[in-house]
Amino acid sequence: MKTKTVFLLAPLLACPLAAQDNATSQLMTYGTTAGGTVDVFLSGVTPDSTTYILADTGLDLNNNTFLQTNFGTGDSQDTLSITGGPTFAAILSGTSTPSGTFPLNGLSLPGTLPHGFEVFWQGFTQHPTPGVDFFQDFSNYRRQVIHDGVQWQDTATLPSVAVANLAWAVKETGLNGRATKVFVCGGGPALLTEDTVPYPTSVTTWEYDVATEEHRAMDDMLESRAFHTVTRLNDGRLLVCGGVTGPFGGPPPAQYFTKVLNSAEIWQEGVGFSSVGPMNGYRAGHTATLIESGPNAGMVLIAGGVEGDVNHELFGVDEILSTGVNSTELFDPATGNFIAGPNLPEPKAGARALWLQNDTLAVIGGVTWRQIGPFKLPDFSDMATFLDPNTMVFGNTRNLLAKRALFGMVELPNGNLVLAGGAGGDILNIGPIADAELFALAGQQFISLPPMPGAVAFNGIAATPTSQVVVAGGAGGTIFDPVPVKSVYQLDALGTAWTTLADLPVEQGGGVTELLEDGNLLVSCGETGVADTATNSTVKLPVQ
The missing domain is CATH 2.120.10.80 (Kelch-type beta propeller)
Structure with missing residues (x-):
């Protein structure tokens, strides 16, 4: 089940375990027309896991430490490449498939978005164990640019x-x-x-x-x-x-x-x-x-x-x-x-x-x-x-x-x-x-x-x-x-x-x-x- 939701994760105590590599999953969006729809596809994640996809209007390549700071994971790899936190423009969650994918289809794009408007997406999974294993499977960031379908x-x-x-x-x-x-x-x-x-x-x-x-x-x-x-x-x-x-x-x-x-x-x-x-x-x-x-x-x-x-x-x-x-x-x-x-x-x-x-x-x-x-x-x-x-x-x-x-x-x-x-x-x-x-x-x-x-x-x-x-x-x-x-x-x-x-x-x-x-x-x-x-x-x- 996939839903648009709010971020309701409780802070956890840090646990000194080995950190995972960032950007180990892949995220792509399909659809760029304002007033139309967008499909989001996340792959390469842990099967049957709680999965989040975030969207916001800014990029933070200096690494957004929102997850580390607010959930005390103790993992320096728990960084986002998009802005946001504690609120994001969109937060979507659900459970990944047994094959390790997380598809979201037919999401609405507001008709008021202008040509050239940028939306940034990123996904990851949440796991039951507190500490460095709490957040895993971080994706690349995806830059989605709204297009009028006519102009290059x-x-x-x-x-x-x-x-x-x-x-x-x-x-x-x-x-x-x-x-x-x-x-x-x-x-x-x-x-x-x-x-x-x-x-x-x-x-x-x-x-x-x-x-x-x-x-x-x-x-x-x-x-x-x-x-x-x-x-x-x-x-x-x-x-x-x-x-x-x-x-x-x-x-x-x-x-x-x-x-x-x-x-x-x-x-x-x-x-x-x-x-x-x-x-x-x-x-x-x-x-x-x-x-x-x-x-x-x-x-x-x-x-x-x-x-x-x-x-x-x-x-x-x-x-x-x-x-x-x-x-x-x-x-x-x-x-x-x-x-x-x-x-x-x-x-x-x-x-x-x-x-x-x-x-x-x-x-x-x-x-x-x-x-x-x-x-x-x-x-x-x-x-x-x-x-x-x-x-x-x-x-x-x-x-x-x-x-x-x-x-x-x-x-x-x-x-x-x-x-x-x-x-x-x-x-x-x-x-x-x-x-x-x-x-x-x-x-x-x-x-x-x-x-x-x-x-x-x-x-x-x-x-x-x-x-x-x-x-x-x-x-x-x-x-x-x-x-x-x-x-x-x-x-x-x-x-x-x-x-x-x-x-x-x-x-x-x-x-x-x-x-x-x-x-x-x-x-x-x-x-x-x-x-x-x-x-x-x-x-x-x-x-x-």
Whole structure:
């Protein structure tokens, strides 16, 4: 039974026992609209225990000692991260379930709460034994921000750097299988390199915590990089591979360039980064996907990418268009080594890859090239190829309806894929496209969708639990001169029409786009409207 109640606990004598660690349970809220409802879910608590969830309008990161002071527990860990005491804005109590959870559903949010109003939540359990064991299972604090459902809203803090062409991975997930923590690493000042402008790459990494809406600095990478990948392994470690590092060369009239990397490193909680590899090939703009079934389950397939010129250097777009590779390799987390994988049917860079619900790995689109005599003719790919994890052979190729690279691709709840935007056309007519299409998993075919209201490449994309698709930001202009945009489009669940949502506060292309556990869409960093300049703008919008 869960009730809204008052705090009627009697003071107890202190007992000198060992203190528990704070923040050992997890609390998340769902719902942010004034006048609507909010669900609160507390997990990781002692089963069948008296449980409290407190809410108030302030945060006290210096540790609120209300429990210690008023109930004499003698435990220095009995601290709250929210303000309040002896009264709180809300006090809810009941008994945790046998599985150690405490759900509260359909709580009313006052209709008078303004957009941007903050509510802070925290939970814990009470136990029969007096002393240090009286209060246990303290949760993280949860920052809930009231939203009008229309405007983009800033997160509580911003990343410490402004970068584009970064890499990110979902580090932890919640009850709904969506991100509760997002790991972000590296990046550069713009979407593409130019030989007239230096391209400094970053070693910086950080974590975005959905519960607190804050960014936490993490360990620096061993090597600065952009146009790279990061993949979460089954044991929670994070594999960072390849990319470019810079700047090198210059100043004018000498040309600037970056170097394509064959290095890789792994991040581990409490340890930081350590080197692995190197990879068998030099790669940037590749894909790196966890294999989820078959004899190589748990390994990562790294596929395609550009290798640069003979010295593995990139001066600009020309090398990106003509130095793609068709090789792949497997990373084995057990040994830390890379081994050769099956070749792709064609060279690919700027492709997209996903593990599908039918237990195959799809690698789709990208920048490719064809050999015409002694010449390489760059082109955009319309090929989708699928890896069988049991035979480790690519096959079952299908043709997209539109050639595309550097596009958005997302999986719907039913296993189908939506592809939207990207750079496309042919070598004589290169530019962003508005075309969208659906890959039907059951029929193994591509089906046309309505075009987006605007043509974009480098766009972010996400799918909601109700099968709506949101495309955020990206860049118009040309492939040689991308122009970041603010536009946000949403495709209805039937795939019949796009609508235009509120613009992002600033132009953003080539940053993070991730649907979060609480139903907000996160858009962070990317190149912005000032040429060769990135932003650290980080905003969210409810899209459920």
